[in-house]
Amino acid sequence: MQPGFLHFSGLGRFQQVLLDFLLPRQCFGCRQPGTFLCQDCLRNVTTLGTFFCPGCLQPSARGLPCARCARRCPISALWVACPFQQLGLRRSLEALKYSGVTEVADTLAQLLYRYLVHLQSTGVLVEGFDGIVPVPLHRTRYLFRGFNQAELLAAPISKHFGWPLLGSVIARRRAGRPQVGRGKLQRQRNVRNAFTPLAQVTGRRLLLLDDVVTTGSTLTACAAALRRAGAQSVTALALAHG
Numbered sequence: 001m002q003p004g005f006l007h008f009s010g011l012g013r014f015q016q017v018l019l020d021f022l023l024p025r026q027c028f029g030c031r032q033p034g035t036f037l038c039q040d041c042l043r044n045v046t047t048l049g050t051f052f053c054p055g056c057l058q059p060s061a062r063g064l065p066c067a068r069c070a071r072r073c074p075i076s077a078l079w080v081a082c083p084f085q086q087l088g089l090r091r092s093l094e095a096l097k098y099s100g101v102t103e104v105a106d107t108l109a110q111l112l113y114r115y116l117v118h119l120q121s122t123g124v125l126v127e128g129f130d131g132i133v134p135v136p137l138h139r140t141r142y143l144f145r146g147f148n149q150a151e152l153l154a155a156p157i158s159k160h161f162g163w164p165l166l167g168s169v170i171a172r173r174r175a176g177r178p179q180v181g182r183g184k185l186q187r188q189r190n191v192r193n194a195f196t197p198l199a200q201v202t203g204r205r206l207l208l209l210d211d212v213v214t215t216g217s218t219l220t221a222c223a224a225a226l227r228r229a230g231a232q233s234v235t236a237l238a239l240a241h242g
Contacts, residue, residue: 028095028104029088036095036104041088047081047115054078054223054236057216062124074223075208075216076233079124081115084212084242093211093240097149105152112153112209112239113160129235130204131166132158135222136195138175153239154209163207170195170225195225202230213238 024033029041053060054077055069063077064070082089092108095101119125134150142148151167158165174194208222213236223234 028091036101037088037092037107045082045086045089045111047118048083052078052080054216074227074234075220075236078236080213080238080241081111082240084240089240102147102152106156108239109153109156112157129163129207131164132207132209133166133169135210135218136170136172138172140175150210153211169199169201170222171198195222197225197229200230201226203232205233206231208234208236210238212240212242
């Protein structure tokens, strides 16, 4: 991480205040001091105006599965808020996932909130959901990292909209290898049968949330597990695509 961006989850308040004094916070976008992602850079993160088929990630109306993918795709619709390559967003997500800068999660959740409000205003999001399911981490990775970034992003959305946060509906039973740098077929094999239901969600309309979608393999595997648990529909939401 760059100097001035250092943060450790689990530090006490005094230790974190001391660390902030020694290495002041800087915006990941413009490098101005004071916060990890300033309001100007947050406003400058653009929202995607296009939708993708959850099966093949080709352009699709409202994120619905295309005719070719409709029969075999367990995801009812895919919504992606932002392009990943925007500098402030990319640095913030990398800092959250790989450097433990958990405080930036609430700021990033504002982008998801803004996007969902946009979907409401345009008639794409008509009804609410019976729960939000963050994509789970394997227990080993969770213990190593100390948090699940998808759950940190989902919590403020749950609070804003009143959709229950369902963090224990599915679990990742097989760790697999990191998805970064792998092609679509490798990613599909890596997550095949990796998720298992822990509770029944019969008849529920669920919002499945992750930080980044690349090929859609992880979201598809999670949605399949939720369908096996009885979900009526699974809409996938990702903060970024890249």
